[in-house]
Amino acid sequence: MKVLVTGADGFIGSHLTELLLSKGCEVRALCQYNSFNSQGWLEGKKTEDNLEIVFGDVRDPHFCDTICESIDIVFHLAALIAIPYSYSAPNSYVDTNVTGTLNMCQAAKRHGIKRFIQTSTSEVYGTAQYVPIDEDHPLQAQSPYSASKIGADAIATSYFNAFDLPVIIARPFNTYGPRQSARAVIPTIISQIASGVDRIKLGDVSPTRDFNYVLDTCEGFWQLxxxxxxVGEVVNISTNYEISVEATLNKIRDIMNSSVVFEIDNARLRPKTSEVFRLWGNNAKLKKLTGFAPSTSIDEGLTQTVSWFSNPKNLSQYKTDRYNK
Structure with a gap:
């Protein structure tokens, strides 16, 4: 089986690439083209018989057509993901997330791809109107980022309905774990505590999230x-467990035996009507379709994540003195 992973150089994409290789797949891994020739989190991995690393950009339709040649399954993860930056550069999100998905769907259609896994996000639901959130929950565009992902999912769905492209919308909730960008709250806290700071500035810590360990998210992708x-379905990849950001941070502090003080920084608060205050995902559909459900507890996942970030070699790749939007 030959698979393409777009966004393979990113957090989830690099873990997914490793999982697919472990399952015996031939993987074509797309890293975003850059003048530094950086492979992101695939750095150091050599191209082998079953791994082909390519550089490019999903915003180019001709390039997308090229990388879909001879592929069986596409895992489309390439996207701009930072919510704060989407307030400043919304057009970039439409170009990458919506147009990029259009380009990939068109290429997949032309090459007769057997499965197209579109990566969604729980952010498309916005603040929960009811819990746990199932796939029938209304979509609410509370940020330009979430709007672009709603648009990307709609494009992929349209290719299923109009052209019979075998699309599956995989909708992971808040994935965390080793290699996650410091734009997210969990690596932000762990990396700063590991660096020895005694006070950490944060945005609102009252919202709740359904945190899903990265290896569980990747297994969910594979199972789907x-x-x-x-095929033709939207499926949550979630733990069916809700915890507040504040409680999560306190767990991290306890795991790391830290006395760090958390402070609210108004500059890091989302606009009031843009903040997603509650996310708790129903994973019944995933279990019914595949028999799989995430199994890593929040305590186990955080402990593994802390262990990875506490390694000086890994920690050195993070700029803990800067605020990442």
Whole structure:
């Protein structure tokens, strides 16, 4: 089986690439083209018989057509993901997330791809109107980022309905773990505590999240890709467990035996009507379709994440003195 992973140089994409290789797949891994020739989190991985690393940009339709040649399954993860930056550069999000998805769908259609896994996000639901959130929950564009992902999912769905492209919308909730960008709250806290700071500035810590360990998220992607009944469906990848950001941070502080003080920084607060205050995902559909459900507890996942970030070699790749939008 030959698979393409777009966004393979990123947090989830690099873990997914490793998982697919472990399952015996031939993987074409797309890293965003850059003048530094950086492979992101695939740095140091050599191109082998079953791994082909390519550089490019999903915003180019001709390039997308080229990388879909001879591929069986596309895992489309390439996207701009930072919510704060989407307030400043919304057009970039439309170009990458919406147009990029259009380009990939068109290329997949032309090459007769057997499965197209579109990566969604729980942010498309906005603040929960009811919990746990199932796939029928209304979509609410509370940031330009979430709007672009709603648009990207709609494009992929349209290719299923109009052209019979075998699309599956995989909708992971808040994934965390080793290699996550410091734009997210969990690596922000862990990396700063590991660096020895005694006070950490934060945005609102009252919202709740359904935190999902990265290896569980990746296994969810794989299970869906192998499920014929999932074609044409939107499927949550969630733990069905809710915890506040504040409680999560306190768990991290305890795991790291830290006395760090958390401070609210108004500059880091989202606009009031843009903040997503509650996310708790229903994973019944995933279990029904595939028999799989995430199994890593929040305590186990945080402990593994802390262990990775506490390694000086890993920590050195993070700029803990800067605020990442």
């Amino acid at each position: 890709s192998q499920c014929e009944a999932a």
